[in-house]
Amino acid sequence: MPELPEVQTVVSELNRKLKNKKIKSVQVLTPKIISIGPNTVSNVRSVSPKQVQQFKKMLIGDTILSVRRRAKMLIFDFKGPLSMLVHLKMTGQFIYEDAKLRKKSGGKYRILNKPTAPFVKFPTKHTHVIFTFTDNSTLYFSDVRKFGYLKVLKDTEVDQVKELQTFGPEPLSKEFTFQGFKDKIGNRKSVSIKLFLMDPKVVTGIGNIYSDEILFHAKVRPDRKVSKLTNAELKEIFKYIPIVLKQAIKYKGSSVGDFVRTDGQWGSMGKHHWVYGRYKETCKSCGTDLKRVTLGGRTGTYCPNCQE
Ligand SMILES: [Zn+2]
Incomplete structure (x- = not known):
């Protein structure tokens, strides 16, 4: 399970790579990975095709301003009045692919940390959500165990998210005394x-x-x-x-x-x-x-x- 240094690594990389990227399309391959609104995400939730459409509609055409972290939650801030909260939980992964990386990797990555693990072509059967940006770069969200989630909500609703309220202090902040x-x-x-x-x-x-x-x-x-x-x-x-x-x-x-x-x-x-x-x-x-x-x-x- 990723801990603070792993989540921070992903956040720093995404913040650098996704700044000012405009979303051209969103593919939701596994509806239960997504969620809308501030309510706690249930593991046994069912997500309707209508909610999938709404999720896409909210994001398409919007531009990412920054990606930051609170505890192990990733917070994507958009130009519009929207945020996307992502929890990687046990096995969530983001792969960001642009033309340069696509050429270098041939679109294949090793998703398990074993030297014997094969390189697999993306999207894999564990890829659940794919964002394509207007410059044709791509962000894949994959998760073998499917406990992770992507939650889209209004900026004004972020304070209502219970998971964000119950966290203790950040260990690298002055508040941690x-x-x-x-x-x-x-x-x-x-x-x-x-x-x-x-x-x-x-x-x-x-x-x-x-x-x-x-x-x-x-x-x-x-x-x-x-x-x-x-x-x-x-x-x-x-x-x-x-x-x-x-x-x-x-x-x-x-x-x-x-x-x-x-x-x-x-x-x-x-x-x-x-x-x-x-x-x-x-x-x-x-x-x-x-x-x-x-x-x-x-x-x-x-x-x-x-x-x-
Ligand atoms: Zn010793």
């Missing part, structure tokens, strides 16, 4: 620090990968109860949150699972993981065998020697 972070512990004293970091109400955009990495640097085991952490340990964790996330953004995210960049390339942060995805390997710092622990259905990997 040590005191605020500590206060979130409140009476949730028995929660483990890994699950605490992964709670979007505490801080947004941290999932399985970066919670493991942050805790390795802070030298704290993932299963420690938040109430048992010293102030010094909490400070170390807080300190490493932006350091680790910024490093991951620099390397364009971790290509694990289905994450690819908007040109089909992989992010290279995976090569720099200290613990995540390295169970059964040894600690890069001290050589001890890494261990893992299951917490609320999630698995944390850690070094039993470096982390206490």
Whole structure:
């Protein structure tokens, strides 16, 4: 599942590539991927042909001004009084193809992050929405698991979107302070620090990968109860949150699972993981065998020697 660095990578690339692109046509191959209005998107929703027509009508002829991010939500701002919110969820992907990339790639991309995965021609059977711009460049939205969505709404309705209201602070913003972070512990004293970091109400955009990495640097085991952490340990964790996330953004995210960049390339942060995805390997710092622990259905990997 993409976390903040992966979503930020996609947002930065789309913002650069889609600025001032005017939509010529929209193809909706899987109606259940789209949604209209501010209401929460249900996974079992049914979308009528009429709503598909409305979705297209709202977007065709409009021009994208910018693409930004709040938590893991992508927010496309249009010249008209419209916005489009996109959540990639588990396996959502955007590929943006212009004449240059089309020539280079032959229209084929590897959508899974395995060296053995085949290059497939786009659109694939997992491509659900295709935008074509007036300069004939194309944006494909694909999603193997189909939990992701594209929601179009009026600018004035964005504030009503519940998913945007419940998020905690952005970890790379000034609003994210040590005191605020500590206060979130409140009476949730028995929660483990890994699950605490992964709670979007505490801080947004941290999932399985970066919670493991942050805790390795802070030298704290993932299963420690938040109430048992010293102030010094909490400070170390807080300190490493932006350091680790910024490093991951620099390397364009971790290509694990289905994450690819908007040109089909992989992010290279995976090569720099200290613990995540390295169970059964040894600690890069001290050589001890890494261990893992299951917490609320999630698995944390850690070094039993470096982390206490
Ligand atoms: Zn170690």
